[in-house]
Each structure stands twice: as C-alpha cells, then as structure tokens.
Amino acid sequence: MEDPDSTRCDLIVFGAMGDLAQRKLFPALYQLYRAGLLHRASRVLALARRDLDTGSARQEMLGKLECHVRPNDFDKDDAGRFLEKVDYRQLDINDVDAFVELDHWRGDDRGNLIVYMATPPSLYGTISRHLRSAQCCNQNTRVVVEKPIGHDLESSRVINDELAAVYRENQLFRIDHYLGKETVQNLIALRFANNLFASQWDQNHISHVEITVAESVGIESRWGYFDQAGQIRDMIQNHLLQLLCLIAMDPPADLSADSIRDEKVKILKALRQMTPELMNTHVVRGQYTAGNSEGRPVPGYREEKGADPGSQTETFVALKVEIENWRWSGVPFYIRTGKRLPEKLSRIIIHFKPAPHYIFDPDQQHLANNKLIIRLQPDEGMALQILTKEHGLDKGMRLRQGPLELTFSETFGHDRIPDAYERLLWEVMKGNQYLFVRRDEVEYAWRWVDRVIANWQASGEPPKRYTAGTWGPVASIAMITRDGRSWYEDA
Ligand code: BG6
Numbered sequence: 470m471e472d473p474d475s476t477r478c479d480l481i482v483f484g485a486m487g488d489l490a491q492r493k494l495f496p497a498l499y500q501l502y503r504a505g506l507l508h509r510a511s512r513v514l515a516l517a518r519r520d521l522d523t524g525s526a527r528q529e530m531l532g533k534l535e536c537h538v539r540p541n542d543f544d545k546d547d548a549g550r551f552l553e554k555v556d557y558r559q560l561d562i563n564d565v566d567a568f569v570e571l572d573h574w575r576g577d578d579r580g581n582l583i584v585y586m587a588t589p590p591s592l593y594g595t596i597s598r599h600l601r602s603a604q605c606c607n608q609n610t611r612v613v614v615e616k617p618i619g620h621d622l623e624s625s626r627v628i629n630d631e632l633a634a635v636y637r638e639n640q641l642f643r644i645d646h647y648l649g650k651e652t653v654q655n656l657i658a659l660r661f662a663n664n665l666f667a668s669q670w671d672q673n674h675i676s677h678v679e680i681t682v683a684e685s686v687g688i689e690s691r692w693g694y695f696d697q698a699g700q701i702r703d704m705i706q707n708h709l710l711q712l713l714c715l716i717a718m719d720p721p722a723d724l725s726a727d728s729i730r731d732e733k734v735k736i737l738k739a740l741r742q743m744t745p746e747l748m749n750t751h752v753v754r755g756q757y758t759a760g761n762s763e764g765r766p767v768p769g770y771r772e773e774k775g776a777d778p779g780s781q782t783e784t785f786v787a788l789k790v791e792i793e794n795w796r797w798s799g800v801p802f803y804i805r806t807g808k809r810l811p812e813k814l815s816r817i818i819i820h821f822k823p824a825p826h827y828i829f830d831p832d833q834q835h836l837a838n839n840k841l842i843i844r845l846q847p848d849e850g851m852a853l854q855i856l857t858k859e860h861g862l863d864k865g866m867r868l869r870q871g872p873l874e875l876t877f878s879e880t881f882g883h884d885r886i887p888d889a890y891e892r893l894l895w896e897v898m899k900g901n902q903y904l905f906v907r908r909d910e911v912e913y914a915w916r917w918v919d920r921v922i923a924n925w926q927a928s929g930e931p932p933k934r935y936t937a938g939t940w941g942p943v944a945s946i947a948m949i950t951r952d953g954r955s956w957y958e959d960a
Pocket of ligand 1: 684
C-alpha cells in the first residue's frame, strides 16, 4: 500500500511572484489542495526579489488566484485556507548566505524537498550551486525546471551541465506542459491499450499524419521574450515534437519513465535532417500582419507594443517531417503551429490508406480513407471517420462519411479536466518522472531544430506574411497540396 506520507513535501518556489508562478503554479496547487491531494503537512515557501511580508504576499496571491482560477472553481475561504500553507521570503539569488535561511524555514519536521525554479533558465545554475553550498539540497531533492532549456543545442548543454553538476538526472523534472494535458496522456492509452489501432499504426496502413497546434492570441506583452525565440523554439522544439514522438514511438515495454523516454528518443534520432535543398518543399515560416481575430481588428506582429518594426521572427511554422525508420518510411508528418490563427485548437489527424481495391462509385473515391481525429483541446475527444451506405431505396451503394464519436465530457460526464500543471505537480510530489523530459530528449530536439534555423539564417529569406485570423501563409497550403493532400479544414 502507498505510504500516505509519501507525497508530503516542502515546496520552495523561486520566482514565486512572477507571471508563470501566479498564472499556473499557484492555481494548480490550490486545485490540488481543494481536491485533498496536497498533503495536510505540506508547506510552500514563495521566494522573490520584492520586499513583502507573508501577509501582503498572501493578499496579492489571493487576488491573482481569483483572476486565474475559473470562477466555478474559486472559493475565497478555500483559497484563504490554502494560502495559510504559503510563507513568503524576499531573496536575492546572488546572496549565497540568504540560502541558509531556506534550511531554517524547513525546521526539523520535514517533507520531501521540491525546488521549483520559475525563473529564467540562466539562473538555474546559480540557484543550484547556492542551494548546494547552503546544504539545502541532497540526493532526494526533486527539482522542477521550465522550458526553454536554452535557445539551441549548445546553450541547452550549458544549462543541463549546470544542473547535472548538482543533481542526478533522476532528480530533474523538466516541464513540457503539453505532457501534463489529459488528452495528451490519452495518446498513450489510445495507442497501446487498443490493439485495433496498435496493429494499424505504421506505413502499411497510414498515409500521413497532421498535427496542428493553433492559437488565436498574438504576442502582446511577451514580445521581448518571443522575438528572441520565434515559434520554432517556443512551440516546435518542445510541444510539437513531443506530440509527434507520442504518435510515432514504438510501444514501450512498460509505463516507466525511462521506457517511454527511450522510445521517444529513438524517434527524435530518426527525424530526417532538413538540408538546404529540403527547405523550399518541407518548411514554411510566417509572420502575421494586421487583421481580425475573434471579430476585432488586431495589429500585425511588428506593430505590437514594444515591437521592432524590422523583426524577421516567425510566428508561424509548418513542416513536413519525415521519420527514417521501418515503421514510418514514406509517411509524412505535416505539423504546423502559429499565433493569430482563426481559433485556438490542438488536433492530430491520422489519415489511413484506402482499401487496396475500390468497388464503389468512382466519383466518391476521394472519400475512401478512414481518418482518426484526435482533439487535444478544446472539446477534448476523438472521432473515427468511417464510411457507411447512404440510407434509402433510391441511393444504391452511395457512400457517406460519418464519425464514430467520443466526446470526453459527454461520455464520461462533465467532470472538470485538470489543468496540465495540476497533473505535473502531483506527479512531482509522487516522484514520477514519466511526464517530464529527459536531458537527451531536449538535446536531440535541439539538434534537429538547430539545423532548420541554421538553414533559415543561411538563406536570409524573410518569413512569409499572413493576415491575422487566417491559417498562415499560402505557402503552407502549397506545401501539402504539392503532395496531393490538404489540411483538414480545407478538405
Ligand atoms: C507555451 C508557449 O509553452 O505554450 C506559449 O510559450 C504558448 O507561446 C503556450 O502560448 C500554449 O499553451 P496552451 O496550453 O495554451 O496550448
């Protein structure tokens, strides 16, 4: 039986008053508290540069919780009780002596120590060294770090080396919040619990795969960060490559963290490298110009607040990715992601090959592929498009395409779908690493993405323009049309 005290923790949060911690981390902790999953003896120490006492920090956090927790889930009394577990200390990260205080805060009666670095990655090394000097961490400490781990392979190695100098890999929990989404975890259940799909999941049966992660928001207040990163570093290097790995990987031997991560790494290693020759046919980068989003006029990327009007940073990327192994040879994965697209949605579509011999009306042959549509967000669920006969005496053998539909909220009730951060924090408390990214995954992903970026830089080509509120540059449509296919919404 699981030890009821095994999830008890002392959670120390660096960068606790910053946007990420206030928008994601504290709301998730509050939800865990409400669900009875935050151990009654667990405590949180919030650290930041600002000179605040615990009382005023709690007051400020209460306001932020009210803002960031969905109104139906917010209860002021519960939030107040949760915040009684939170202490605040002002801390200058460069002051090594101040770290000794952290150990005092923990006192003698201790839970597992979890250190959460909600700071820029450039500070991970300093924080880790100072924690070690102050003897504030040991081999059981769990350390949670956020993306981006570097902006290329080389800088990610520097950060990973700094972390490795203090912690072992099994202490490190690198967050990719897409892995915490319920529907993303469902990909593992879908693929490996249903032999129906498992036996069809290869180049013999699948013609191609589409992965779209679209956002309707623009860049707004994050312009400074985003302009250094661009959509390829912000979304492709992590979220989209993780989704691609979960769709493409071989069955792991079991559900342990390393079994799953070993299989993902094999896919990252098998990605066909983008050569300069492939850039015209396999890669599209775009940048949005002024247009309309959700019914209101919005500025272009270069006209956002604080923008550099000459910026060449991409806000959209579409790629034709090929995986060089037996399972996927000849099956392109068309992946795309962008800001200021018509709607917010993440969706994967598996296009199955048609039957080997077609016997129905020739003018309906284009219907003859089954598709599995996996809706990651919103309206979480999946639909298998199958063909049936049209009803009616006069219809002969006319075909009709219709979905076998599974909408999670309808089928399994209207339970709240937990936010990714709730799941991820809960797994850290339990010490499970399977939803976190291992060092070699980060580095293989960078190795592949770096090649694409290097080719862009060498070509000097500016990103293609697309109007805010559309599905990206027409070149992205051309990329898939060249192969005689179309994006799902155009089909
Ligand atoms: C983050 C990116 O990792 O993911 C953001 O930095 C992006 O630019 C966000 O908006 C999207 O996450 P979600 O969960 O809203 O799809």
